[in-house]
Amino acid sequence: MEEYKVIALENGLTAICGIDKATLDLDKTLDCGQCFRWKKQDNLTWRGVVKDKIYSIGRTELNGEDCLLTDATVEDWNNTLYDYFDLGTDYSSLSVPESDKFAQQAQKFGRGIRILKQDNWEALVSFIISQRNNIPKIKGTIERLCFKYGDPIYQYNSKGEPSPHIYYSFPSADTISKLDIEDLDGIGLGYRDEYIIMAAKAVTNKWIDLEELEKETMTGNLAVLKLTGLRGVGPKVANCVALFGLHKLSMFPIDVWIQRIIDIHYNGNIDVEAYGKLAGLMQQYMFYYIKYKDKINV
DNA sequence: TACCAGGTTAGCG
DNA sequence: CGCTAACATGGT
Numbered sequence: 001m002e003e004y005k006v007i008a009l010e011n012g013l014t015a016i017c018g019i020d021k022a023t024l025d026l027d028k029t030l031d032c033g034q035c036f037r038w039k040k041q042d043n044l045t046w047r048g049v050v051k052d053k054i055y056s057i058g059r060t061e062l063n064g065e066d067c068l069l070t071d072a073t074v075e076d077w078n079n080t081l082y083d084y085f086d087l088g089t090d091y092s093s094l095s096v097p098e099s100d101k102f103a104q105q106a107q108k109f110g111r112g113i114r115i116l117k118q119d120n121w122e123a124l125v126s127f128i129i130s131q132r133n134n135i136p137k138i139k140g141t142i143e144r145l146c147f148k149y150g151d152p153i154y155q156y157n158s159k160g161e162p163s164p165h166i167y168y169s170f171p172s173a174d175t176i177s178k179l180d181i182e183d184l185d186g187i188g189l190g191y192r193d194e195y196i197i198m199a200a201k202a203v204t205n206k207w208i209d210l211e212e213l214e215k216e217t218m219t220g221n222l223a224v225l226k227l228t229g230l231r232g233v234g235p236k237v238a239n240c241v242a243l244f245g246l247h248k249l250s251m252f253p254i255d256v257w258i259q260r261i262i263d264i265h266y267n268g269n270i271d272v273e274a275y276g277k278l279a280g281l282m283q284q285y286m287f288y289y290i291k292y293k294d295k296i297n298v
Numbered sequence: 299t300a301c302c303a304g305g306t307t308a309g310c311g
Numbered sequence: 312c313g314c315t316a317a318c319a320t321g322g323t
Contacts, residue, residue, distance in 0.1 A: 033304060034304095127304080130303090130304055130305085131303090131304080131305040131306065132302090132303060132304095132305055132306085132318075132319085132320095133302095133303055133304080133305090133320085133321085134302070134303040134304085134321085134322070134323090135303085135304075136303095136321080136322055136323085137303075137320075137321050137322055138303090138304085140321065140322080141320090141321080188319085188320060188321055189319085189320085190318075190319030190320050190321090191317095191318050191319050191320090192318095192319085193319090195306090231306090231307090232305090232306065232307090233306085234305060234306045234307080235305090235306095236304070236305060236306085237304090237305070237306080240304070253304075254304095255304040255305080256303085256304070256305085257304065258304085287304075291304090
């Protein structure tokens with residue numbers, strides 16, 4: 001990773017200079033379907049919740065240099081957001097075979113996407129919800145779930161004034177494990193409501209240990225195997241949880257879009273191993289490419 | 299208004 | 312194994 005500077009500005013904001021758009025593209029990263037709770041506030045600012053704290057982040061020009069601008073403190077950046085955006089991983093080490101033209105195109109188109117290090121429980125619930133759902137509805141359902149069972153998060157500026165934006169934490173497994181099915185009516189979970197409650201009970205009763213699955217010594221394949229023991233968690237959801245929630249970067253979730261790519265461009269059979277330890281990054285490049293290449297003017 | 303969505307499950311043969 | 316119907320419901 002190249003050198004970059006973290007600068008505490010006088011207005012309480014923090015600038016991060018030296019991380020260009022090819023390294024971290026906020027629009028691509030936060031709107032590529034890996035996360036569901038970030039919202040774009042205006043043309044260049046995103047607002048979201050990381051570790052139960054609200055952050056705004058965008059890009060701006062500072063002394064002629066393109067920098068990230070955030071209301072995070074320097075400590076927040078160093079201790080939380082740097083890892084959340086996976087900036088310690090060198091994405092140039094992604095292996096893309098010379099002959100694999102489609103993968104090269106997808107990589108070029110998706111440059112700047114980062115695989116977020118999301119909360120494992122939130123990722124598990126989010127991707128259980130994602131099955132047989134479209135992305136706008138997934139976002140709406142999660143928002144209603146947080147509004148009803150999460151805790152309000154207030155944000156205060158440097159003068160101690162509360163921000164008008166109220167966000168809600170993602171409800172804990174403990175909270176959801178105590179609910180009855182009817183308590184989830186009106187949220188829009190559909191038939192997945194019982195899956196969510198059972199997953200919450202599995203976590204709180206330690207039938208499954210997400211912290212253990214997140215350890216670096218745990219392989220992605222074993223994590224997927226354990227996750228699929230949960231009701232409502234099949235191979236695709238388990239791979240998404242492993243990639244986006246447990247940060248197993250070699251995992252390669254195959255959904256309808258990726259399957260379509262495999263059928264059309266890889267004659268029905270793709271060699272995931274060829275992409276190496278960052279295969280999950282290539283998966284996300286491909287997903288983003290197939291879904292957005294016709295919608296975005298490059 | 300119908301149709302569809304970052305799948306999973308159970309029940310066949 | 313492989314194939315298929317059923318699944319709830321908000322967004323477009």
